[in-house]
Amino acid sequence: MTRLLRLRGTFNPAVVALVVTACGSAPPLAPAPDSGASPTSATPSSRTPTRKPQVTLKRGGGFYKDDGPGDEIPDGLDDVPDAEPRWEALHKPALRPYVVLGKEYVPNTALRPYKARGIASWYGKKFHGQKTSIGEPYDMFAMTAAHPTLALPSYVRVTQVQSGKSVVVRVTDRGPFHADRIIDLSYTAAYKLGLINGGSGLVEVEALLPGESAVVRPLPPAERDEIEELSRRLAREEAPAQAAPATDGPLARGVYLQLGAFGNADNAETLRNHLIRELDWLSEPVRVVAGSGVHRLHLGPYGNRAEAERVAEKIRLALGYRPTFVTRP
Known part of the structure; x- marks a missing residue:
């Protein structure tokens, strides 16, 4: 799907990401040798497409023009297992610094502790099957996600702050690059968190290492005005x-x-x-x-x-x- 164009022009160092070393207060954790097992997540071929869930889809924050859940959604999305953290070799090309709209992003070059709150959105059929930042095809029905700076691949627990629902996803792609948004979820991950109807929602994202428990205590419900205020900031013309x-x-x-x-x-x-x-x-x-x-x-x-x-x-x-x-x- 990669389409490259060549242009003779002036090199502008101000907008080119410099090769720098990512910093962190906690020491990096080197990944152990890969066991060779495949990540634990269901694939579309393991489920029979029937109909999409009966929800009212709202524009803004989740999918965008010409994107969405698709015409056929498999049954049993509630039963799709969470991703299971395991040691994997990091994808070196996805760890290089880069610049987006004048902002430099320096990805983590090792697995590090991470915990943040912000808005999660999701992406669906428009990108289903397209190559992710680690070279794998995007599967909107698997438990995956995109993040601007986390090491790839890695694993995070995403908790919907309002409901306390929680899932574990494998981070395989870069994005989102929108102010206030911290993670893009696959369709299934967003569905299990109850984010499909509204398109987005306030979440807490926490990095997980292999062997760590994915069990989490539910968060108390968030104040409604906090959710609505953050949602309003996502509205676009x-x-x-x-x-x-x-x-x-x-x-x-x-x-x-x-x-x-x-x-x-x-x-x-x-x-x-x-x-x-x-x-x-x-x-x-x-x-x-x-x-x-x-x-x-x-x-x-x-x-x-x-x-x-x-x-x-x-x-x-x-x-x-x-x-x-x-x-x-």
């Missing part, structure tokens, strides 16, 4: 257009918005897919442009700087980060 897919060929003249820069092509393609999902109102294509060993995400072209400025401001309001500008004469 409706728009009919969607970004077109990247295509091969030289870039046209005009002003482009640079959304990120990576040393790894797969990571650039992963971010492109996430941004198309999160910025589904875009009318111009998001392209991966390769040059000088760097894979940049360019949005455009726009006819003039003022037009590009308007789009950049909408992106800043939606994601909290402002793109940089690139002019192609």
Whole structure:
């Protein structure tokens, strides 16, 4: 699914992720040799598709334009087992620093303690079967998730703060890159947490190491106004257009918005897919442009700087980060 474009242009070090070492207060825990067993999660082939659950799906926070649960959802999603933490070799290409909309992300290069609260969203049929950051196909019916900086692959316990429901998922992908959101869940994980109806929800995410108990005491119900306030901050302006897919060929003249820069092509393609999902109102294509060993995400072209400025401001309001500008004469 990787589509790369090449562009002769000026190298901009300000937007390229530097190779730095991730820091942490706790010492890294080196993974033990892999036992060779497969991660414990059910696959779509093990269940018979019938109909999707009868829920009212709301736009905003969960899936986006042209995404969703699909037409056929297998029975028995409640019985899909949680992922079982085990020692796995980390995927080195997914551990490299990268830049998204001017913000540098430095992934953990080892398994470390982690605990945070924030908004969880989910992604579904639009990305089902597409390659994740560790090279595996995304399975929306497995117990998996995406996170911006956790070492890949790794395991986390996700607890829905309002209800106290908890699941364990295997983190295999990068994202989300939206302000306030800390994790993207597979459809099944979101379903088991009760997040499908609302599209998103406040969760607590805690890293798990192999051998640690996945049992957790339920959290007390959260205050309703806290949930509603965080949910309101996720609301985004409706728009009919969607970004077109990247295509091969030289870039046209005009002003482009640079959304990120990576040393790894797969990571650039992963971010492109996430941004198309999160910025589904875009009318111009998001392209991966390769040059000088760097894979940049360019949005455009726009006819003039003022037009590009308007789009950049909408992106800043939606994601909290402002793109940089690139002019192609």
